Amino acid sequence: MIDGVAHIWAMNARDNVPHHATFANDLFTDLGPISVDGEVFEGFIDPDVFRLPDGGIGLAAVNGMRITGTPRQPGPICLMRSENGQDFETLQVLLDESGVQDPAVVVDNEWVLAAKVFNQQVIQLFVGTPDGGFEMTASVPGGDPDLVMESDGSIRLTVCGDGMLETHLSFEGRNWEPSEPIRSQTCGPARISGSDWMLHLPKPGQGGAIPSPGGIGAEPANPPPTISAPTGPSQQTLDTLGPAAFTPSLGETFEFTASDGIIYGTGALADGSSVELLLNLCIPDTGDEGPRPLLIHIHGGAFSSGQRASCSSQEEKRGVREAAARGWVVASIDYRLARDNPAPSVRVDSLLAAVGGSEGPALVRAFVAATDDTLTALDYLIANANELNLDTDRIVLKGGSAGAITALTVAYCTDKFGINRPPIAAVIDLSGVLTSSCDRGAVIGSGEPMLFVAHGTEDGGDTAFSNAVSIIDATIAAGITYEFHPLEDVSHIWDEWEETTADGRPIGQAIFDFLDRALFH
Known part of the structure; x- marks a missing residue:
C-alpha cells in the first residue's frame, strides 16, 4: 500500500x-x-x-x-x-x-x-x-x-x-x-x-x-487477483445440477472393467457409404453407489489421425484409466477423420455451411464431422444412462488438440448455429482453440459449461497460446467458473501426467481436483 x-x-x-x-x-x-x-x-x-x-x-x-x-x-x-x-x-x-x-x-x-x-x-x-x-x-x-x-x-x-x-x-x-x-x-x-x-x-x-495494458480506467482483459472469497460455480450452471448421489474420489480407488468396440452410431461418407462409429467404455466398480458422472474423452490428431483410448491397456496414459479408477464412467470415442472423406449430417448443416459447405476440404469437413459424431455419442450414452448408471447432470467433455477443439465447439459453439445439444457440465481443454467460425472466445456466453484450460505458452500457429487467453478472457466476461494453467516453455504436444501446475501437481491430477470442486462441492 x-x-x-x-x-x-x-x-x-x-x-x-x-x-x-x-x-x-x-x-x-x-x-x-x-x-x-x-x-x-x-x-x-x-x-x-x-x-x-x-x-x-x-x-x-x-x-x-x-x-x-x-x-x-x-x-x-x-x-x-x-x-x-x-x-x-x-x-x-x-x-x-x-x-x-x-x-x-x-x-x-x-x-x-x-x-x-x-x-x-x-x-x-x-x-x-x-x-x-x-x-x-x-x-x-x-x-x-x-x-x-x-x-x-x-x-x-x-x-x-x-x-x-x-x-x-x-x-x-x-x-x-x-x-x-x-x-x-x-x-x-x-x-x-x-x-x-x-x-x-x-x-x-x-x-x-x-490484465494487459489498457490505459488508466480501461476495462481489464482479465480481472485482478481475487480480493475476497473464491469464485464459485456460476449460478446458471449450479441451477442445472441436482445434488450428487455419488462423488468420485481424488485418488485411484475403484476397480474397473473395459468394454471396447461399442457401436454408438454410423457416419456418412462423401461417396455415399457409411462407417460404424465406435467407442470404448471404462466402467468403475462402485457397487450400489451411483449414478456416476460421465467423462467423454475425444482424441487428438489434427482431424487426420488418432483413435479412441482403452482402459484395458496398461499403456494408456490419457486420463482414461485414471478417471475410471476414481469412479468416473469414461467413454473414449472415435470420429470420422479427413481420410474418411466425411459427409456431416443434416443436424450440423449450419456449421458446415459456415466453413465451406459440403464441397469444402476433407480436413474442414472432418472438423464438422467430429462435432457431429460427438453429439451422436452423447445421444447414445444418455439413451443408455440407466443401464450405465450415469449422472446425466454431470457430463464432462475432455480433449487434447483436435479433441479439445471438438469439445469446445460442442459445448460453446453449437448454440450459435442453432444446433441442439444435451447439457454439458464442464469442458477440459488441453491445447485447444475455438475456431474463427465460432468467433474465437467471443462465442462463450453466461451459464455455459465450466472450463479447465491447460495450454503451452510456446504453442504456435493455429493453436497458438493467444487462443487460450482469448478463451479465458471470454470465460471471465461471461462469469463462468474456470481454471487456467499456462504451461511455461511448453509447445503443443505434452503429457498431462508429466507437465505440472505452478504449485507442482500433474495437470492430470489438477483436472480431477477442479472437477471435484466445481461439480461436487
Whole structure:
C-alpha cells in the first residue's frame, strides 16, 4: 500500500512478463510490464515485492532464463531495486540455487526468505542477508508462500494447504509454529502490506495473471487477483445440477472393467457409404453407489489421425484409466477423420455451411464431422444412462488438440448455429482453440459449461497460446467458473501426467481436483 493505493506485481498471462498494477476506488489499472535494466525482460517469473532497508522497492524473482537440467529446474532467485515500482535495476543474485520458485521476502534485522521446492509441495525457509548469504532454517509443507511482518514484530507465513490457506508464525525466521488457518479453497496468497487485504486466486495453480495494458480506467482483459472469497460455480450452471448421489474420489480407488468396440452410431461418407462409429467404455466398480458422472474423452490428431483410448491397456496414459479408477464412467470415442472423406449430417448443416459447405476440404469437413459424431455419442450414452448408471447432470467433455477443439465447439459453439445439444457440465481443454467460425472466445456466453484450460505458452500457429487467453478472457466476461494453467516453455504436444501446475501437481491430477470442486462441492 503506497499513499492509500494498493500496488500489485504479478505475471501477465498474455505476454508472460511481470506487470505492475494499482487498485484504488474499485478501479484496477494495469500500468504495463516492468522494465529490468532498461528493457522488458521476459525471463523473470514469480515476482515478490517488498520494502528495502533504504526505502526503495525490492523485487525478488526467479530467473527463468537459467532453467537447466533434466527435468528443467528453475532458479536462481534474483534481487532488483526500483524507486517507482516500474523501472528496476538488477542488484545481485539473492539465492544461487536451482529447483526453487515462488520466492517471498520480509526484511527485519535479518532477511527471511521463503521459496517453494520445484515439483514438490514443500516450502523452505532461509535467514541471512544478500551480502552474507542465507542458511536454510526450516521447511513446512505447502505451496505458493507469502511472508508478511505483523504489527507485533512476528512474521506470518501463509501457504497453500489441503483445502485451505495454512499459516505459521515466527519471531526470527528460524522456528515456526502453526497458526490459525484461513478456511478458503484458494491459492496464491499475497498480503498487501499496510492493509488488511489479501490477494488470492480462485483456484490453485491458476497463475497470478493480471490484465494487459489498457490505459488508466480501461476495462481489464482479465480481472485482478481475487480480493475476497473464491469464485464459485456460476449460478446458471449450479441451477442445472441436482445434488450428487455419488462423488468420485481424488485418488485411484475403484476397480474397473473395459468394454471396447461399442457401436454408438454410423457416419456418412462423401461417396455415399457409411462407417460404424465406435467407442470404448471404462466402467468403475462402485457397487450400489451411483449414478456416476460421465467423462467423454475425444482424441487428438489434427482431424487426420488418432483413435479412441482403452482402459484395458496398461499403456494408456490419457486420463482414461485414471478417471475410471476414481469412479468416473469414461467413454473414449472415435470420429470420422479427413481420410474418411466425411459427409456431416443434416443436424450440423449450419456449421458446415459456415466453413465451406459440403464441397469444402476433407480436413474442414472432418472438423464438422467430429462435432457431429460427438453429439451422436452423447445421444447414445444418455439413451443408455440407466443401464450405465450415469449422472446425466454431470457430463464432462475432455480433449487434447483436435479433441479439445471438438469439445469446445460442442459445448460453446453449437448454440450459435442453432444446433441442439444435451447439457454439458464442464469442458477440459488441453491445447485447444475455438475456431474463427465460432468467433474465437467471443462465442462463450453466461451459464455455459465450466472450463479447465491447460495450454503451452510456446504453442504456435493455429493453436497458438493467444487462443487460450482469448478463451479465458471470454470465460471471465461471461462469469463462468474456470481454471487456467499456462504451461511455461511448453509447445503443443505434452503429457498431462508429466507437465505440472505452478504449485507442482500433474495437470492430470489438477483436472480431477477442479472437477471435484466445481461439480461436487
